[in-house]
Amino acid sequence: MMRVLIVEDEPKVLSFISQALESSGMTVDKVSAVSEVKLITKTLSFDVIVLDRLLHGEDSLEALSEIRRNNPLAKILVLSALSEVDEKVRGLTEGADDYLGKPFHVAELVARIRVLAKRSDSPAKTSQLSYADLLMDLNSQKVMRGNCKIDLTAKEFRLLSLLLRNPGRVYSRSDLLDQVWDLNHFPESNVVEVTVASLRSKVDKGFTPLIQSRRGAGYWLGEP
Numbered sequence: 001m002m003r004v005l006i007v008e009d010e011p012k013v014l015s016f017i018s019q020a021l022e023s024s025g026m027t028v029d030k031v032s033a034v035s036e037v038k039l040i041t042k043t044l045s046f047d048v049i050v051l052d053r054l055l056h057g058e059d060s061l062e063a064l065s066e067i068r069r070n071n072p073l074a075k076i077l078v079l080s081a082l083s084e085v086d087e088k089v090r091g092l093t094e095g096a097d098d099y100l101g102k103p104f105h106v107a108e109l110v111a112r113i114r115v116l117a118k119r120s121d122s123p124a125k126t127s128q129l130s131y132a133d134l135l136m137d138l139n140s141q142k143v144m145r146g147n148c149k150i151d152l153t154a155k156e157f158r159l160l161s162l163l164l165r166n167p168g169r170v171y172s173r174s175d176l177l178d179q180v181w182d183l184n185h186f187p188e189s190n191v192v193e194v195t196v197a198s199l200r201s202k203v204d205k206g207f208t209p210l211i212q213s214r215r216g217a218g219y220w221l222g223e224p
């Protein structure tokens with residue numbers, strides 16, 4: 001049974017969504033504030049979290065990394081009237097798995113939740129990936145470079161795990177948009193460049209650079 005958490009501060013929208021999901025056979029929990037989602041994800045694990053962007057005036061994206069830490073396997077779909085492209089890109093850069101603008105058709109929401117729940121990041125055979133002195137543990141989500149522990153955002157983690165799985169393989173920008181962000185419809189966004197730059201500053205700074213790129217070709221993991 002798929003377990004979904006809905007975080008929404010408008011009672012009408014909340015009951016409308018939860019009825020639709022329940023009648024699609026999902027188990028639904030409901031909260032309406034940022035503090036409540038932080039609390040409930042500490043004790044319960046969800047397959048998908050439907051997160052309204054503005055909750056009683058608070059921007060729920062600010063809580064995204066904490067929700068991720070509490071529920072690392074949950075897929076997060078951000079729901080918002082702020083459906084401008086810049087806002088979408090920001091939501092996705094900060095670790096949302098999907099973003100749906102209001103107003104939306106509830107059938108689309110149900111379909112997207114199903115797709116998200118099916119998507120598995122890494123049914124990995126091994127729980128550790130490594131290259132040179134870079135080590136990633138997929139279960140604990142710990143990343144080490146030498147003796148230094150590295151904190152990554154969810155997208156940085158996903159991007160690095162993809163590169164680490166296939167050292168030397170060159171991934172184009174659109175490969176990465178597709179495989180890390182499931183975004184093949186935002187070719188003009190700079191989300192790849194921004195995330196790679198941030199990843200490099202965390203992983204390679206002070207070490208032999210391992211994240212390589214060539215303009216027009218793409219990105220790969222390897223010695224320079």
Ligand code: CA
Binds near residue numbers: 008009010052054056
């Ligand atoms: Ca709201």
